[in-house]
Amino acid sequence: MTQPTSQQPDAEASLPFDGPYDLGRTLGPLRHGLGDPTVRIEADRVQRATRTPEGPVSEELVVLGPMIRVRAWGPGATWAVAHAPDLLGLSDRPAPLRPSHPLLDDLARRYAGVRFGRTEAVIEALVPAVLEQKITGDEARRVYRALILTHGDDAPGPLRLRLPPASDRLAALPYYAFHPLGLERRRA
Secondary structure (H helix, E strand, O other): OOOOOOOOOOEEEEEEEEOOOOOOHHHHHHOOOOOOOOEEHHHHHEEEEEEOEEEEEEEEEEEOEEEEEEEOOOOOHHHHHOOHHHHHHOOOOOOOOOOOHHHHHHHHHHHOOOOOOOOHHHHHHHHHHHHHHOHHHHHHHHHHHHHHHHHEOOOOOOOOOOOOOOOHHHHHOOHOOOHHHHHOOOOO
């Protein structure tokens, strides 16, 4: 269980939402295995480290009644808070979805609080997706975690998360840098 943070954030906002909202399931796809050092996910609290166009950031998103409190630390804090509605899928409008198939109707009812958001972090989505295509799922998550721990950076703020490697750093790595992580030359 994650602990509440007491360090003053560099930026924060409270965002209202309509209808049911499931924070854990909405942002769950951002986590690549339980040991992913870039994100912690609980049902009503998510802590995440990412790189923004304005710099690295740690953010904490917490459901508080009909609001989501967003707090962010680091050079990218203002950007992260400004883009939190997109990340959270708050512009997604699930109400118009009226499935006619019984299975789809059941899924829409059971997952009514799940929204479709966007991170705008292409490399952070691309690297684990490519790994998961090249090697088995468990191995891909282990390699991704090792890549972050070896070539990533500590995220700003009090959340004690790691940032994925910057794209230029990742591109500059020679193939043999991946071998100790469990990714041989052909797959690297």
